Amino acid sequence: MSTTTGHLSGQHPALPALSGSSVALVHEWFGATGGSEKVFRNITRLVPHAERFVLWKDHGVEDPDLRESWLARTPARRSKAMALPLMPMTWRTLTRQRFDVVISSSHAFAHTVKLGPPETTRHLSYVHAPARYIWSPAFDGRGSSPLLALPRRALQAVDVRFSRHVHSYAANSREVQARIRHYWRRDAVVVNPPVDVPFFADAPPADRAQPRDYLLGVGRWIPYKRFDLIIAIAEAAGLPVVIAGSGPEEVNLRRLAERVSVPVTFEVMPSKERLRQLYWGAKALLFPVHEDFGIIPVEAQACGTPVIGIDRGGLLETVVDGETGFLVGSTEARGFAALAARVGELRTDRIQANAARFSEAAFAATFSAWVQDAVA
Structure with a gap:
């Protein structure tokens, strides 16, 4: 059983180890622009004959070959909190089909x-x-609510018990590798996510000629991404800031922007081309969040744009402190703002060279090697 799907028709599997096997690729809920979705699309290109399953697709995702679970036909799809306790059972009742290889x-x-x-x-x-x-x-x-402590422990137990059959894990960073070992008591190899480095590095001449005269924040506008802090950093630095992305915090962020003394520009759901332009025009990308890996800081570095971020999580792997950006030990706006004045010390060519380590080609090679070893 090897069903060829939609726009991938006519291609051959990029992974010889899976060429004669029936393969299922599964992902959580599927949004339009998230980092994990970008990774899943790259995996799909490596295994184009695989059947693909998701819990549900968000509105605006046009991919008829993504097969949704029964959860997509319930009100739970509108609330991740409501759906969360149902997810383990959903994955166990996804389909009666059986496959030689399953990659989640x-x-x-x-x-x-x-x-x-x-x-x-x-x-x-x-x-x-x-x-x-x-x-x-x-x-x-x-x-984090104390009221969720008991449900959280119950879900932790289910998470461990329902995953004992997994033969091999890959983590997107050393940070996640350590958490897998700590929480699940399992080993994992590190396979960094793919970033379209050539696209971001190869900007049109007009984009390259832009003055780097503003700070930039990119991502989903949700509380833990700390766009409120990004605006505060810009004010402390006395520099304009561009906020690019979308999310439920938009109203709050716009209200905050009205109260600060520097210009704040919102770019809602910029295209990939527009995002590249924004990176090339930025003095620095601000990224004051503890992220598991963080594709956005790598995209920025591919454009030669330095990153000012927090000294934990994935940034420890993607940013070379003092060479391709600066890492800060606290979330005080003044600490970030002081470093914005120093980004001129950094070399653009060194910043771009660092980003090249995380290309889609590098991902394809390391991901393929992991799969090859895991199915052998």
Whole structure:
């Protein structure tokens, strides 16, 4: 069984180890612009004959070959909090089909999917992070309420018990590798996510000629991404700031922008081309968030744009402190603002060279090697 899907028709698997196998690729809920979705699309290109499953697709995702679970037909799809307790059972009742190889792209419960007995089906899981709101509520306030302590412990037990059949894990960073070892008591290889480095590095001449005269924040406008702090840093630095992305915090951020003394410009859901232009015009990317890996800082560096971020999480792997950006030990706006004046000390060519380590080609090579070893 090897069903060729939609726009991938006519291609051949890029992974010889899977060319004769039936393969399922599974992902959590599928949004339009998220980093994990970008990774999943790259995995799809490596295994174009695989069948693909998601819990549900967000509105605006046009991909008829993404097969949704039964959860997509319930009100739970409108609330991740409501859907969370149902996810493990959803993955276990996804389909009656059985596959030779199952590869999950997991940041909640996708790694618990089981589409065949472990004696005949190899289950591999690429982990963006163990679910933050279950295992690391300090990172993400969505699971930090004391009222959720008991449900959180129950879900932790389910998470471990329902994933014992996984044969091999890959983590998107050393940070996530350490969490997998700590929470699940499992080993994982590190396979950094893919970034379209050539696209961002190869800007049109007009974009390259832009004056780097503003600070930039990019990402989903949700509380833990700290766009409020990004605006505060810009004010402390006395520099304009551009906020690019979208999300539920938009109204609050616009209200905050009205109260600060520097210009704040909002770019809602910029295209990939527009985002590249914004990177090339920025004095620095501000990234004051503890991220599992962080594709956005690599995109910025591909444009020669330095990153000023927090000294933890994925930035420890993607930013060379003092060479391609600066890492700050606190979340005080003044500390970030002081470093904005020093970004002129950094060399653009060195910044871009660092980003090249995280290209899509590098991902394809390391991901393929992991799969090859895992299915051998």
